[in-house]
Amino acid sequence: xxxxxxxxxQAGPFYGPMVCSMRPMTPEHxxxxxxxxxxxPNVHGAPVHMGDPWQxxxxxxxxxxxxxxxxxxxxxxxxFWPCGVTPQAAVEHAKPPIVITHAPGHMFITxxxxxxxxxxLEAHKQK
Numbered sequence: 001x002x003x004x005x006x007x008x009x010q011a012g013p014f015y016g017p018m019v020c021s022m023r024p025m026t027p028e029h030x031x032x033x034x035x036x037x038x039x040x041p042n043v044h045g046a047p048v049h050m051g052d053p054w055q056x057x058x059x060x061x062x063x064x065x066x067x068x069x070x071x072x073x074x075x076x077x078x079x080f081w082p083c084g085v086t087p088q089a090a091v092e093h094a095k096p097p098i099v100i101t102h103a104p105g106h107m108f109i110t111x112x113x114x115x116x117x118x119x120x121l122e123a124h125k126q127k
Contacts, residue, residue: 001066001083005057006048008090016089019065020048020056020080024072030079037081040114042121049080056080 006018025033030050038046049056061078062069066085072078091099 001064001085002053002056002058002061002080003065003089004049004080008086013094013096014087014090016086016093017057018048019083019085019089021083022053022061022064022070022078022080024070024076024078026075027077030077033079042117043114044081047079047081051077053078053080 001019001021003017004020006020008016008018023033027050030047034046034050037044053061061072064070088101091101
């Protein structure tokens with residue numbers, strides 16, 4: 001996962017760079033992945049960037065800020081999605097006395113369908 005130059009929206013003392021995960025794929029598969037994932041904005045949603053990592057502030061794709069590097073084969077491009085590690089980058093700036101968070105690679109998995117999530121979020125939207 002990589003810290004990017006994409007800024008998050010500050011909330012009180014919490015702010016920082018968006019952290020992204022990266023998956024290499026062919027440009028054709030990247031477009032398919034984008035078309036599928038952009039229909040689910042309440043979860044990870046569409047990629048925030050496809051292609052040149054320098055454009056989002058990543059200096060060396062083989063040196064991630066978190067985790068291990070991923071091999072990019074000839075004909076593949078890097079595709080970046082927002083990552084749940086982003087709050088940890090915001091916590092680094094806020095420096096609260098205690099923090100509870102998740103560990104990369106140990107994400108919450110549920111059988112709640114996206115449609116159910118969307119309905120719930122819509123019903124509880126603050127007006």
